[in-house]
Amino acid sequence: MDVNIHTNVMEKIVALAKRRGFIFPGSEIYGGYQGFWDYGPVGVELKNNVKREWWKTMVYGREDVVGIDAAIIMNPTVWEKSGHLKAFTDPLVECRVCHKRFREDNEEIIKDHENIHNDEKDIWTDAKTFNLMTEVLLGTTEPKEKSYLRGEITQGVFTNFKNVVDSTRVKIPFGIGQIGKAFRNEITPGNLTFRSREFEQMELEYFVKPDEKDSEKTFEEFKEIRMNWYKDLGMDSKKLRFHDHEPEKRAHYAKYATDIEYEAPFGWSEMEGIHHRGDYDLGNHGLKYNDNLTNEEYTPWVVETSGGVDRATLFFLVDSYREDGDRVYLKLNPKLAPYKVAVFPLLANKLELVEKARGIYKDLKKELVVTWDDRGNIGKRYFAQDEIGTPWCVTVDFQTLEDETVTVRDRDSGKQERINIDKLSEYFQNELR
Ligand code: GAP
Numbered sequence: 126m127d128v129n130i131h132t133n134v135m136e137k138i139v140a141l142a143k144r145r146g147f148i149f150p151g152s153e154i155y156g157g158y159q160g161f162w163d164y165g166p167v168g169v170e171l172k173n174n175v176k177r178e179w180w181k182t183m184v185y186g187r188e189d190v191v192g193i194d195a196a197i198i199m200n201p202t203v204w205e206k207s208g209h210l211k212a213f214t215d216p217l218v219e220c221r222v223c224h225k226r227f228r229e230d231n232e233e234i235i236k237d238h239e240n241i242h243n244d245e246k247d248i249w250t251d252a253k254t255f256n257l258m259t260e261v262l263l264g265t266t267e268p269k270e271k272s273y274l275r276g277e278i279t280q281g282v283f284t285n286f287k288n289v290v291d292s293t294r295v296k297i298p299f300g301i302g303q304i305g306k307a308f309r310n311e312i313t314p315g316n317l318t319f320r321s322r323e324f325e326q327m328e329l330e331y332f333v334k335p336d337e338k339d340s341e342k343t344f345e346e347f348k349e350i351r352m353n354w355y356k357d358l359g360m361d362s363k364k365l366r367f368h369d370h371e372p373e374k375r376a377h378y379a380k381y382a383t384d385i386e387y388e389a390p391f392g393w394s395e396m397e398g399i400h401h402r403g404d405y406d407l408g409n410h411g412l413k414y415n416d417n418l419t420n421e422e423y424t425p426w427v428v429e430t431s432g433g434v435d436r437a438t439l440f441f442l443v444d445s446y447r448e449d450g451d452r453v454y455l456k457l458n459p460k461l462a463p464y465k466v467a468v469f470p471l472l473a474n475k476l477e478l479v480e481k482a483r484g485i486y487k488d489l490k491k492e493l494v495v496t497w498d499d500r501g502n503i504g505k506r507y508f509a510q511d512e513i514g515t516p517w518c519v520t521v522d523f524q525t526l527e528d529e530t531v532t533v534r535d536r537d538s539g540k541q542e543r544i545n546i547d548k549l550s551e552y553f554q555n556e557l558r
Contacts, residue, residue, distance in 0.1 A: 135390040138443055139317055141453070145513050147171065147442065148318060160314030160322030162435075167513045170463035170494060172325075172438045176304050178460060179327040179432065182354055183302050190300040190329065191293055195281025197306055198261065201272050203280050206409045209258055212377035213276055217255035217312050220248050226255075228312045233391070257309040259322070274308035279429065281305075282330045283406045290414065297414055297425055298343070300331040304434065316391050318435040325434035332414070332425040335404060343428045344381070344401050351397055351430050352385055355437070359458040360444050364388040368395070378405040385432075387440045396440055397432035445514060455514030456537055459557050462514045464496040466553060469506050471522040473499035482521035485531065485546060489519075492550060493557075511536055517553065 142148040147168035151161030164172055184192045204210050216229040222242050227234055229252045242248050258276050262269035275281065282301045289301055304327045314320045331347065333340050348367065356362050370382040380403040384395040404424040407413070415422050445455040459465060468486040470478035479499065489495045496515065498506045503520060510518055518534045525531050530543040533552070544552055 133390075134443060134446055135316070137453075138439075138446060141446075141512060142168070142317070142442070145509075147513075160311055160320070162318050162321060167463035168438075171441070171457075171461060171514075172434060174461045174463070175438050175441065176325075176327060176434055178358060179354070179434075180302065180304065182350075183300075183327075183329050183430070187300070189295070189298060190302050190331075191289060191295060192302045193282060193285055193289065194303065194305060195278070195285060197275050197308075198263070198272055199275060199280060199284065201270075203284060203410075204258060204273050204276070207280050207283075207406060208377050208409065209273075209276050209280075210256070213258060214254035214256050215312055216252040218252050219250045221250060222248055226312060231313055234313055234315070255310075255312055257311065259308040259310050276307060276309055277431070278303055278305045278307050278326045278328055279330060279431070280406070282328070283410055283412065286332070286407060286410075286412050286414075297416065298331065298333045300329050302327075302329045304328075316389070316394075318439050319389070319391075319394065321435060324436075327432045327434050327437075329430045330402075331428045331430075332407075333428065335423055335426045340401060340426050340428060344399065347428055347430050348383055348385075348399050351399060351432070355385065355387075355396075358441070358461060359456070360387070360441065364444065366393070368393070376400065378402045380405075387436075387444070389440065389443060394436075396436045397430065400429045400431065402427040402429055452508070452511060452539075454511035454536055457514035457516075459516040462516050463494070464510075464513065464515045465493045465517065465557065466495045467498055467506070467510045467515045467518045468495060469498050469503065469518065469520050471503065471520055477526055478521050478523070481525055482519075485519060485521065485549065489550065489553070493553060507534065516556070519549065 145167060146165030149163045149165055150157040151163050152158045180192065184190050217226050218229045219226045220238060222245055227238060239248065259274040261272050261274055263272050264270045282303055289295060305325060306323060307326050308323050311320050311322050314322055318324070331343060333343050352365060355365055364387055366386050368384045368386045370384065375382050380401040382398060382400045385397040386393045387396045403426050406427060407424050413422050414425050441457065441461055442455065445457045447454050447456050466489055468482055468489065470482035472478055486495060486497050498509065500506065507518060516536045520532045522532065529546050531546060532541045533544050534541045
C-alpha cells in the first residue's frame with residue numbers, strides 16, 4: 126500500500142536526512158550552531174536539482190528573462206535606501222523569568238514556553254521590534270566599516286537594473302532571475318532548515334510599466350506559474366495553497382503579497398512569496414527606465430516571485446516520504462532525485478559480473494548522475510537506494526553475461542524488467558523527459 130504517513134514525519138525526515146546524507150547540523154562536531162545546516166552528498170544533489178529546475182523554468186524557459194549573480198555583501202547605503210535597516214524587523218518578546226527571547230508571532234513556541242513556567246503569570250515583556258539584518262565588520266583599520274550580509278538577494282538585482290538594460294537587449298516587460306544565499310538573524314530558527322539564519326533564495330524580479338490593471342494581471346500570471354512549478358515537480362496539490370497577506374502583515378516594500386504555502390507536518394507554512402513591489406525599490410534607488418522607441422521615461426513597477434531553495438528542498442523531501450510496510454522510500458520526481466540510477470553487480474566477488482557492471486556504470490555516468498553499490502545483498506542495496514529516492518536500480522547478473530540484458534527495478538512499484546544494455550540510456554532519458 127502506498128501510504129503517505131504524516132505522524133511524526135518530521136522526526137523521521139530529520140533522522141533520514143542525517144542517516145543518508147541529505148542534511149547535517151552545521152558545525153556538528155562542536156555541538157552545532159543554531160540556524161545553520163550543511164547539505165551532505167545526496168542533499169547537495171537534491172538542492173542543486175531544485176535550483177536547476179527553477180532556472181530551467183524561470184530563466185531558460187522564457188525569452189524575456191536573463192540571469193545574474195550579485196555579491197552577497199553590498200555597499201551599506203543599499204540597505205539604508207531599501208528600507209531594510211529601518212523596517213526589516215520581527216516582533217520579539219522576552220520571558221521575564223528566564224530572559225529567553227522569542228518571536229511573538231510564533232504561537233507554538235510561545236505556548237511551549239508558557240508551559241515550562243505554568244505557575245508564573247504575565248511572563249512576557251511587551252513586543253519590541255528586532256532587526257533581522259546580519260552585521261559584518263570589514264577593513265583592516267579600527268573602527269572597521271560596518272556592513273551587512275544581504276537579508277534578501279533581491280537588492281543586487283535592483284542595483285544592477287541599469288547595467289542589465291545597458292548590456293543586453295532586454296525591453297520592458299522583462300525579468301532578472303537570481304539564485305543565491307541570504308542571511309537573517311532569526312530570533313527563533315527551527316523545524317530543520319525551514320527557518321535558518323543562512324539560506325538560499327531563487328527569485329525573479331519582473332519589471333513592468335506602471336499600470337494598475339496590467340501589473341495585477343502579471344501578478345496573477347506569476348502566481349499560477351509558480352504554483353504549477355511545484356505541482357509539475359510532483360508536490361501533492363492538496364497540500365498547496367495561496368495565502369494572501371493582510372496589509373498589516375505585508376513586508377515594508379509590498380503593495381500586495383501572496384504566499385504559496387505547503388501543509389507541513391508543523392502546519393501550513395510559507396514556501397514562496399509573490400510580491401507586487403510597485404516602484405518602491407527602483408524609486409528609492411533613483412533608477413528609471415528609458416523607452417527609446419517612445420522616448421518615455423518612467424520608474425518601472427516590479428512583480429517578484431521569491432522562493433526559498435531550502436524550504437522547497439525540505440518540502441519536496443517531506444512530500445515524497447512514503448512508508449510501505451517495512452520499506453521507506455522517497456517518491457521524488459526523477460528530475461529531482463539525487464541519483465537517477467544505481468548500478469549493482471549481483472555478487473561483489475564475481476569478477477565477470479563486477480567488470481560488466483563497472484562498464485555499464487561508467488557509460489551511464491557520462492550522461493546521468495549515477496551511483497555504484499556492491500555492499501551487502503541486493504535487498505539491502507534496494508533499501509538504501511529507496512531511502513534516497515533513486516528511481517531505478519540496474520542489476521548485472523549471470524543472464525547478463527549470456528544475453529546482454531540487465532534487470533531494471535522501479536523504485537515506486539518495486540517491479541523489475543529486463544532491458545538490453547544498448548537500450549538503457551534511451552530508456553532513462555525517455556523517463557526523465
Ligand atoms: N525578496 C523578497 C523576500 O525575501 P521573503 O518572503 O522575506 O521575501 C522569500 O522571503 C522566501 O525566502 C520565503 O518564502 C522563504 O521560502 C525563504 N525564507 C525567508 N526567510 C527564511 C529563513 N529564515 N530560512 C529559510 N528560508 C527563508
